[in-house]
């Protein structure tokens with residue numbers, strides 16, 4: 001939520017126009033109108049304002065779902081009025097949430113989840129508003145567990161730290177700042193654009209509450225080597241006795257790797273992995289407003305963080321930052337699970353991966369770009385300009401593409417490689433081959449036109465839309 005300060009004056013007005021003709025009335029823009037208004041007029045005023053928003057289907061900046069089937073939209077509309085926290089009043093919505101957790105625990109190979117009886121499945125989990133809330137919950141659990149271990153050993157619990165790559169999404173900076181944990185950000189180096197095993201282990205000490213590995217970096221779509229990080233932490237424990245749990249931020253990859261890379265071991269198959277988060281509203285293919293957090297077992301989630309709400313005459317454990325929250329997104333997640341199944345998710349994401357790899361390769365073929373990633377992990381890639389391009393910047397290209405409606409973010413790359421300026425493309429369901437061809441044709445036209453400039457017109461100050469990738473702006477580093 002943007003943090004707004006009141007602006008405008010009560011007399012600053014908004015024109016109300018009839019279908020044909022001139023302004024007939026004015027309503028205040030920044031103050032509550034005195035009287036009521038016809039609902040059609042109110043709807044029209046708001047809708048007209050929203051025309052200035054970008055076109056969601058042409059938004060290659062966001063990881064978040066921009067299209068769902070009409071049946072899903074209908075289902076969501078039918079439960080807009082359901083509050084997820086009212087487990088007693090909407091027990092079937094609560095049941096559906098619980099089924100989604102079971103489905104995810106199997107998808108992420110929680111201990112016992114593959115056996116026939118659900119009683120063997122040790123995982124616990126919950127829905128959230130997105131991966132950011134899930135990250136706060138997982139981070140809190142890591143911190144509480146560390147404190148408990150330290151207290152039990154008669155050690156102080158001040159100055160905890162969390163180790164992660166400098167490429168983490170801004171939600172982890174938030175976690176560190178809001179919960180007073182030192183963020184130990186491992187800087188990128190040379191062509192290493194994310195965390196690896198040795199660099200992660202080297203930052204850990206007895207005050208480390210956990211390491212965060214990312215399955216699908218926000219900056220460039222690459223998977224961090226989770227198994228290698230886990231092995232390095234196993235080795236650290238063997239050498240020093242320091243036992244550091246691993247959390248996997250699988251915001252995007254948690255819904256991609258199980259379908260496209262089943263042989264990749266990144267999840268609860270690794271005993272070191274204590275918890276995982278993912279965004280249902282990214283490659284889970286649900287409209288914005290749902291994420292998931294799962295812990296490998298009850299020990300990984302301290303009981304004192306769990307609150308109970310009433311449910312069918314008994315009570316139900318909950319773990320959340322919000323109290324009230326819409327139920328529609330959770331229902332839509334379950335709809336997608338039923339509608340697509342394993343094969344459907346595989347087919348949808350395979351198509352996105354093929355489009356992403358084709359577009360990345362085609363951009364390189366123009367000679368104007370060097371691909372830093374190729375869209376073959378998340379269907380997301382980042383390109384920088386080839387060394388001999390000096391007439392324009394990635395910011396010029398992003399602005400030129402915007403003239404045609406394309407939203408392609410440009411930003412300085414990860415900390416310590418801010419000398420690289422990149423464009424990032426997120427391919428999602430709905431970015432068809434045809435749209436990809438239209439984008440490529442527009443890029444061709446844009447680079448021909450921009451190539452006639454004498455020099456770049458825009459620099460990094462134009463890195464204006466970056467979806468959590470450009471996370472240093474205005475942040476105060478600690479530690």
Ligand SMILES: Cc1ncc(COP(=O)(O)O)c(C=O)c1O
Nearest residue numbers: 130131132169171218249251279
């Ligand atoms: C790796 C990663 N973690 C966390 C987040 C935050 O996710 P959400 O928008 O669901 O809160 C993102 C968002 O892009 C992300 O890419």
